[in-house]
Amino acid sequence: MNHIALLMENQPGALSRVIGLFSQRGYNIDSLSVAPTQDETLSRLTMTIGEEGADINQILKQLYKLVDVVMVQNLSEADALTLELAIIKLNKTKADVEGLIKNYEFEREILDEKDNYTVFKVLGDTQEIENLLSELKKEEFLEVTRSGTLGITKGNESLATNDQTKISYD
Amino acid sequence: MAKVMTSGGEALIKALADENVDIIFGYPGGAALHIYDAIYQQDRVQHILVRHEQAATHAADGFARATGKPGVCLVTSGPGATNAITGIATAYMDSIPLVVISGQVPNHLIGTDAFQETDMMGISRPIVKHSFLVQKPEEIPVIVKKAFHIATSGRPGPVVIDVPKNLTDPNEKFEYKFPSDLYLRSFALYDEAENSEVKKAVKLLTEAERPVIYAGGGAINSNAAEEIYEFGKLMGCPVTNTLMGLGVYPASDEQFVGMLGMHGTYEANMVMHEADLIMAIGARFDDRITNNPNKFGLQAKKIHIDSDPSSIDKIIDVDVAMTGNAKKVISQINKELKAMNFDNKKFDPWMKKAMQWRADHGLNHNMLDQKNPGDIILPQQVIQSAYKATDGKAFVTSDVGQHQMFAAQYYHFNEPRKWINSGGLGTMGFGLPAAMGVKFAFPDETVACITGEGSIQMCIQELSTCGQYGLPIKIINLNNRALGMVKQWQDMQYGGRYSSISYEDSLPDFIKLAESYGHVGMKVEKLSELEAAMEECFALKNKLVFLDVYVDPDEHVYPMLKAGGDMSEMYLSKTEKTFE
């Protein structure tokens, strides 16, 4: 598993350039999340590449080479916090759901429920969410949506940059 | 200063002029018509009308390779854009600075499968350094400026600017402002190498016993020839160039062991195999160089200079990585070597060994003296004769196949930017349009296109462009009546089963063909007539001459590396090889 964090220009086409580097090599992206940052001209992207034997260093260099990419970081090699949100809809009552998830550590909240279904969210470690989901496979579950892993390094350093390269002509 | 009001189309052409572009290659069509109208109404930028958009990209590419300046082309949307793709990919693979402007359907039609709509941003994405879809006409000058900067800086490459038609509308004017400087966020460029890395490199270089300098196309792109020559002399060791690097170190210099790789010389490949230090300059350890990368340079420490960090440790792990501009980094190294008064005498025995390899199995550069049974012409003799007739001073473009390899092996390039070929993509059809680009850049120089009867037919329509603009290119067609390189592989690896490589009975009469375009056609079939014909061809200064030379159809290119082997494992002829 490799978690990659990346800042890129918030521009049409930027994302497809990033994705293209993976699809060209036949690598699958397991999860991907993109959203604008506090600087609305930049988007932040976190992705997870599960591919065994993927040459991540080569990809990181290729990513950084893209004109639209401002910063890249391999969170798997940094001291980083990761977190994932999943929203799950089950054919079960609230009481059943609470029973099912009581032994997990993640944050949880029931969002919507009736006699024949429950929608709840869980927020926590990706592995723990995976464990829950595979346990739920036995159950009749209706739907699940996940944010993909989000990540940020510990400490007071940041991926953001104000660097501009000024190119002057004379 | 008074405000200058322009339409998007006018702004585009004006911005090109302000970028000091004086020539562009292109082909008009619906989505580009406003731009063509703007071209008509000015005279700072000359437009050259080719006969196929592929040729526009190759011509711009040839111009760029010969001059070091970015090449520019203009095509319409849809089929114009798709026809340009092969040329863009060709430039991308060889890191050539191109700016390709494509018309696009009007904004409001994008995504509707409109007439002549293709997603140019999408189809070109994996083969461009960067691309822009213009969204507002006012931003055209800034986009042009960014495009040129991106295309030419660091590791150069093609940049596409896709321009929706409505944004070039002649009735919509805005104030034209060409930016004096521009900002690109986190656009890393590497210049000089870290001093500590320079020290490490110099230590390895001076402590080595058997060093070799291996320079490629990046050394040409960074104009490092002078520095590399000085470096070569300071080291006094063997120097080899890749197919893309030919000319960056003078072929006639005694330390030059020739081209390396798939069809490299015996001595160059042996030197690489036996070296204890490989110094790669602007070269990327391509699979046509290393042969089996797991068996490559096992005895050698490696130093790698490249402007692109992603080229380093990509195929071969190196001991010292120097990301930077080859010209600057080599100067840094030269300075150190001079400061320490490095005595390179200890490399003499190694240099002698290289010369011994050359004496054992080097290429024969005096084949013009030899007579052949039936007075048949060998392809190598054609190149030697062209070299002789041009005094080695011509710009030589080429296509892809045996003729290309013979040209690379036998025409000695003493200067960079004189040998112009598609090394990375290997694009048949490149030679003639590339020669046009070179000829436009250097109208007073001799420009020869060494081609094969297969390749030349891929862009043969450009004979018409050459007629229109009076381009006296010399086309030397090594006519072996077959897709020779494919045939060679079929001989060597497919038991001589010649699948789809011949068309002898339906080849055009190239003489008549050339004449029908208003050019001179000449045919030679006998070795005894070759040199006179070659002299005559180059003596006709103001004419395009198509010299159709019938060569031995059974000749192979040697040496040839054994597939999957190391660099010492070569076929040397149809009967000799260096391995069991």
Ligand SMILES: Cc1ncc(C[n+]2csc(CCOP(=O)(O)OP(=O)(O)O)c2C)c(N)n1
């Ligand atoms: C556009 C394109 N199609 C196919 C090939 C594959 N190919 C490489 S060399 C070659 C034969 C070229 O024949 P010719 O131009 O006559 O040169 P020769 O090898 O005979 O000298 C072919 C088909 C290619 N390089 N480019």
Ligand SMILES: [Mg+2]
């Ligand atoms: Mg041929």
